[in-house]
Amino acid sequence: MSKNTVSARFRRVDVDEYDENKFVDEEDGGENQLGPDEAEVDSLIRQGNLTEALHAVLKNPPINTKNQNVKDRAEGLVLKVLSAFKSSDIEKGVQSLDKNGVDLLMKYIYKGFERPSENSSAVLLQWHEKALAAGGVGSIVRVLTARKTV
C-alpha cells in the first residue's frame, strides 16, 4: 500500500474551488458601503418623523460589502425604525416608498425573519403584509433571486 492512504487530509480538500468552470460572481467593490447613517436615523426617530427615518434607513444599503458587522448594524437599525411605527401608519409608510424602496424593504424584512428576536416577527409580518400589497409577489421573487443582498 502506498503512503498516501495513511493520511485522510485529502478528504478535506474542497474540490469545487479548483473547478475551472466554477461560477464566480462579479466583484462590485463594496468596501465603501457603510450602511445607513445611524446618527441621522436616530435623530429622526426621536423627532417623531418616522417616514423620514424610514427613507433615511433605506439609504446606502450594504449590499456589496462582505463586512458582516455593517450588514448586522444596518438590519438592527431598520428593525428599530420599523418597530417605532404605529400599526395604523405602516401602510402610509410603505406608500411613501418608490418601487426600489419597496424591494429593499422586502429584503430587510426577510433578513429580519432569519434571526427573530422578542417582538420582531410580529412587527415584520405587519410590514410584510403592506409591502406585499405594494410590491406584489415580484418583490418577494427579487428577494429570493438577488445574488447580493443586505
Next chain:
Amino acid sequence: MAYHSFLLEPISCHAWNKDRSQIALCPNNHEVHIYKKDGTKWTKIHELKEHNGQVTGIDWATDSNRIVTCGADRNAYVWTLKEGTWKPTLVILRINRAARCVKWSPKENKFAVGSGSRLISICYFEQENDWWVCKHIKKPIRSTILSLDWHPNNVLLAAGSCDFKCRVFSAYIKEVEEKPGPTPWGSKMPFGELLFESGGSEAAAQTSAGGGGGWVHSVCFSHSGNRLAWTSHDSTVSVAEGGKTGILSSETLPLLCVTFITENSLVAAGHDCYPVLFVYDGAKGGLTARERFQNLDRRASESQSTDKDPETLHKNSISQISVLEGGRNQCTKFCTTGMDGGMGVWDVKTLESAMKNLKIV
C-alpha cells in the same frame, strides 16, 4: 380568444408552419407531433420519432419548409418533407450537455442551438460534404443558454443565459453570407464577437438594491432589430436600445417568454398564466436612464377577470409565445402554449376593444 387543449402533459415547445395550418409540438416526451387544422378541430398527422431525450426546442423554417429540433440527448435534427413523411438528418453539435433551444436564422441558411454546455452552436450546411457543420461561440458564456433570437440582418444573435446575462453575439459565417453592414449594435462583427452584454455599470445603477438579476428566460429583437427585450427570473422585463437599458420590475411572478408585437409594445407571459402587455417609450433621444425607467408602462391584458387562479385561459404556466399574424411590428394574433398542455390564440384587436382605454402603440 381561442383555446385548444392538446394534451394533459405540458407542451415543451411548439412551432408553426408558414400558413399557420400546422403546428409542431413536443408533448413532453422524446417525440414531435404535427397537428393539422381541420376547421375548428386539430388532427395529428405526423409523429417525428428520432430523439432519445426530451425535445427541448423546435423551429420551423417557413420558407424552405424544414423543421429543426433539438433535445436533451445532445442532438439536433433537421427534418425535410419527402414524399409525405418527415425525414431527419442528424447535425453534430459537439456538445456534452443537453441542447435547450434552437432557432433558424431569418434567411434560413443557418440555425443556432443553445445548450447546457455553456456555448452556442451555429450550424450551417456545407455543400461539398453534404452535411451540417457547426461553429461554437463560447466566450464569455458562463452557464446554460436558455433562449436565442436572431436579428433581422441574419448575423447578430441574442442569447439569454443562466449566468444572469443577456448578450448579443455575431454569428457571421463567411461561407454562407456577405459581410453585414453596420448596425446600432456595432460595426465590426467577426464570428463570436460580443456586441452587447446586459448588467453593465449603467444598468446596475438603475436596478434597486443591486442583486445580479435572475436567469434570462427569453430574449426577443424588435422588428427593426434596434431594440432587444428580455425577461429574467427576478420578475423583471428589460429593453435595451442604443446603449441604454430600461428595466421594469414587475409585480408578477417571473415571465418566461416575451415577444414584440409592435416596435413599442411587448407581450410577455410566464408563471402567472396570463400574458401581460408592456409599452416601451424610447422616443426622446437624450433621455437619461432614469426617465426611461419611469416611462416603462404596464397594463395587464387578460381575457377574463384579473383573478389569478381559475379565471385565466391557461391553467398553468405559459412557457412559449409566438407571433401568428402580422409579424413583430404589426402583430394581430399571437399564440401561447404552456404547462397545461393547451394552446391559446389571442387576437390583438379583440384585446384592444375589450379593455377600456387600451391602445396598442
